[in-house]
Amino acid sequence: MKNGILFLGLLSFIGVFCYGPTKNRLVGALNPAVAPGGNFDLSIWSLQLPTGPGTSATTVPPARLMGAGGFTDSNYFFTDKTDGAMTFMDPGQGSTTSGSTHCRTELREMTPGGLAAAWSWDSTNIMTITGEVVQLGGGPGGHVTLGQVFNSTDGIPLCEFEYYADVNGFKILYEEAKGAGSSIDLNTPCALNAKYAFSLSLSSGILSVSINGSQVYSKTPSFSAKQFYFKCGCYDQTAIAGAPSVVPYTSVKVYSLDVQHGNVIPQK
Numbered sequence: 001m002k003n004g005i006l007f008l009g010l011l012s013f014i015g016v017f018c019y020g021p022t023k024n025r026l027v028g029a030l031n032p033a034v035a036p037g038g039n040f041d042l043s044i045w046s047l048q049l050p051t052g053p054g055t056s057a058t059t060v061p062p063a064r065l066m067g068a069g070g071f072t073d074s075n076y077f078f079t080d081k082t083d084g085a086m087t088f089m090d091p092g093q094g095s096t097t098s099g100s101t102h103c104r105t106e107l108r109e110m111t112p113g114g115l116a117a118a119w120s121w122d123s124t125n126i127m128t129i130t131g132e133v134v135q136l137g138g139g140p141g142g143h144v145t146l147g148q149v150f151n152s153t154d155g156i157p158l159c160e161f162e163y164y165a166d167v168n169g170f171k172i173l174y175e176e177a178k179g180a181g182s183s184i185d186l187n188t189p190c191a192l193n194a195k196y197a198f199s200l201s202l203s204s205g206i207l208s209v210s211i212n213g214s215q216v217y218s219k220t221p222s223f224s225a226k227q228f229y230f231k232c233g234c235y236d237q238t239a240i241a242g243a244p245s246v247v248p249y250t251s252v253k254v255y256s257l258d259v260q261h262g263n264v265i266p267q268k
Helices: none
Strands: 013-019 023-029 045-048 077-079 085-090 105-109 125-135 141-151 156-166 169-174 181-189 196-204 206-211 216-220 227-237 251-263
Touching: 013 206, 085 141, 085 227, 125 141, 125 227, 141 196, 141 251, 156 196, 156 206, 169 206, 181 206, 227 251
Parallel strands: 013 251
Antiparallel strands: 013 023, 045 105, 077 085, 085 251, 105 227, 125 196, 125 251, 141 156, 141 227, 156 169, 169 181, 196 206, 206 216
């Protein structure tokens, strides 16, 4: 079913994805009996897994993720059998990408044509997720990245939205230059196994972060003329590189996923 409803962030149990200024896609109530692609429109996402040789982590393209019979992995990426949530598990050790020392189970934004998305901040660019951190590895120092605005031009995250054990809540990593990032406490407590909604927006040159419908951070980056894309899932920051483990370490559920762009996204 498709309609014109735009979900923008409060708690919901509907899998939503929208693309562009007027295209909104509603997949309906979550079904525990299908693959994640049966509940969520994953046609503009690829999936990075903590498997594969060395720093060549396995990537699953959109075509394999789509539909009720789409890709699923019983260890790392699957539909929760009780509530239908799209579930990501990042092990304590696994294969990494070339730019990171941490393994991940994470979606990377693509274009409808299946190429890597890379958009300008000139118009509206918003990602909103309703989710839940089910398990967090790393003890008191544990933290996991739940969503990113990634600077494609420089190959670094501009903003990582993270859940931290030490504050039982959320922080962001803000980074304009490689190695010069700063961690910012958003002062928004949230217990494990408690649902939340967050939005990351990079629109008209301004980065903003909202939690449960309230803006908690805003900043205008000092640079311009760069390109970006969204990422989301379970990217644990204490997990290490090595032979992939299947022992649950950090797990994240996603109940809704909504992306809005106010103009056509160029293909990279």
